[in-house]
Amino acid sequence: MRFDDDEGQAEFRRQLREWIADSEAQALREEHDRDRAARPEVRRRWHQQLYRGGWLGVSWPREVGGKGLSTFYEHIVNAELGNAGALPKPYVSYLGWALITHGSDEQKQQLLPGLLSGEEGWCQGFSEPNAGSDLAGLQLKAVATDGGYILDGQKIWTSDAAEADRCLVLARTDLTDRYGGITAFVVPMGSRGIEIRPIRQITGDAEFCEVFYDGVEVPENNIVGGIGAGWQVAMTVLRYERAPEELGFTSRFATVLDERTRRARSERLRKGVIGSDVVAALGRNRIGLDVLETFVLWQIGQRTNEGQRDGVENSMLKLFMAQVEQALFRDGIEYGPDELSPLLTGDFVEYLYSRAESIMGGTSQIQKNIIASRVLGMPRQ
Numbered sequence: 001m002r003f004d005d006d007e008g009q010a011e012f013r014r015q016l017r018e019w020i021a022d023s024e025a026q027a028l029r030e031e032h033d034r035d036r037a038a039r040p041e042v043r044r045r046w047h048q049q050l051y052r053g054g055w056l057g058v059s060w061p062r063e064v065g066g067k068g069l070s071t072f073y074e075h076i077v078n079a080e081l082g083n084a085g086a087l088p089k090p091y092v093s094y095l096g097w098a099l100i101t102h103g104s105d106e107q108k109q110q111l112l113p114g115l116l117s118g119e120e121g122w123c124q125g126f127s128e129p130n131a132g133s134d135l136a137g138l139q140l141k142a143v144a145t146d147g148g149y150i151l152d153g154q155k156i157w158t159s160d161a162a163e164a165d166r167c168l169v170l171a172r173t174d175l176t177d178r179y180g181g182i183t184a185f186v187v188p189m190g191s192r193g194i195e196i197r198p199i200r201q202i203t204g205d206a207e208f209c210e211v212f213y214d215g216v217e218v219p220e221n222n223i224v225g226g227i228g229a230g231w232q233v234a235m236t237v238l239r240y241e242r243a244p245e246e247l248g249f250t251s252r253f254a255t256v257l258d259e260r261t262r263r264a265r266s267e268r269l270r271k272g273v274i275g276s277d278v279v280a281a282l283g284r285n286r287i288g289l290d291v292l293e294t295f296v297l298w299q300i301g302q303r304t305n306e307g308q309r310d311g312v313e314n315s316m317l318k319l320f321m322a323q324v325e326q327a328l329f330r331d332g333i334e335y336g337p338d339e340l341s342p343l344l345t346g347d348f349v350e351y352l353y354s355r356a357e358s359i360m361g362g363t364s365q366i367q368k369n370i371i372a373s374r375v376l377g378m379p380r381q
């Protein structure tokens with residue numbers, strides 16, 4: 001399998017590079033790194049600029065605002081943004097694909113433009129205090145009333161809830177049916193009865209929140225995929241959340257590693273100040289990244305040739321990506337603050353954040369369970 005660009009991809013990449021060079025990419029990245037309070041607003045501005053440039057949803061169907069291109073093009077966007085040191089593209093595709101796959105025509109028309117353009121912020125209300133890995137154990141209740149439903153309960157770890165305009169919420173419409181009793185609702189975050197409490201992370205940011213639903217009224221039209229179809233909606237979300245075009249932001253890590261390698265090659269290394277352990281770690285990180293990049297491209301190639309897959313490969317990718325990212329940033333802080341100290345501040349935050357990679361979107365243990373049962377055919381117990 002060859003991973004070179006074809007003519008169309010090369011031209012797309014060239015135009016994107018030109019666009020990035022003329023854009024506010026660097027200024028926004030610096031503002032984002034400098035001013036923690038401004039981050040949500042900076043990310044939203046970047047989202048809208050990427051959209052106006054035509055670089056978002058490139059693999060979405062044309063009839064819902066995409067370009068109908070293959071997922072290779074999503075990878076090109078990730079790669080070029082990473083190479084340029086720009087902020088990543090916003091992670092809207094997995095919610096977008098849930099609406100594209102399960103939403104009514106009216107919902108697609110009403111909701112997808114705002115999601116893609118960044119005019120409306122979205123969040124994902126799945127996890128609860130007692131339902132994370134065991135998502136089907138969720139308890140937030142939705143009780144039918146005239147023309148709608150009333151939601152009561154609590155979600156937790158809802159990323160970006162404090163800035164979001166809408167949330168895709170999984171709720172229980174039937175207490176007796178574990179999977180078939182789950183329904184997906186689009187909930188406006190300004191609805192009466194919603195209380196949002198941000199949770200501060202070890203990085204200092206408050207990216208995710210507890211969200212309390214107390215008698216929140218939601219019209220019936222806001223159900224996605226029909227009553228009791230919430231589990232299927234959730235599986236689509238998770239499949240795309242772990243997809244190679246969403247996770248394939250490897251060039252950002254390569255940029256970090258290139259910079260470290262450049263510093264390590266400096267005078268001090270030649271004088272023997274940087275030891276063989278650092279050199280070995282740099283080599284290990286490089287191999288991890290190269291294998292990850294090849295895996296991402298191979299998987300995208302498979303999908304392009306054979307269509308959307310059932311997502312088991314995504315579990316392998318997610319597991320491996322978390323391992324590579326965590327090793328990169330863990331080794332980074334272990335290289336030694338004296339020699340590579342300029343990198344320390346940024347790297348340390350990245351290190352702290354990388355710990356979350358083996359939890360969010362399904363933990364590494366859960367990915368291993370999936371691989372064990374569905375790839376290796378091992379019994380569940």
Ligand SMILES: Cc1cc2nc3c(=O)[nH]c(=O)nc-3n(C[C@H](O)[C@H](O)[C@H](O)COP(=O)(O)OP(=O)(O)OC[C@H]3O[C@@H](n4cnc5c(N)ncnc54)[C@H](O)[C@@H]3O)c2cc1C
Nearest residue numbers: 124125126127132133157158159356359360361362363365
């Ligand atoms: C940065 C970040 C952002 C997030 N954003 C969102 C969001 O936007 N929306 C949302 O809904 N959720 C979000 N989450 C929540 C995330 O999906 C859950 O944290 C995750 O699914 C794990 O659930 P839990 O935290 O309840 O842990 P638990 O499920 O309680 O797991 C605890 C530990 O037990 C292990 N474990 C559990 N079950 C098994 C098993 N069967 N076999 C082996 N080991 C097992 C787990 O691997 C883990 O180590 C986010 C999490 C993070 C860290």
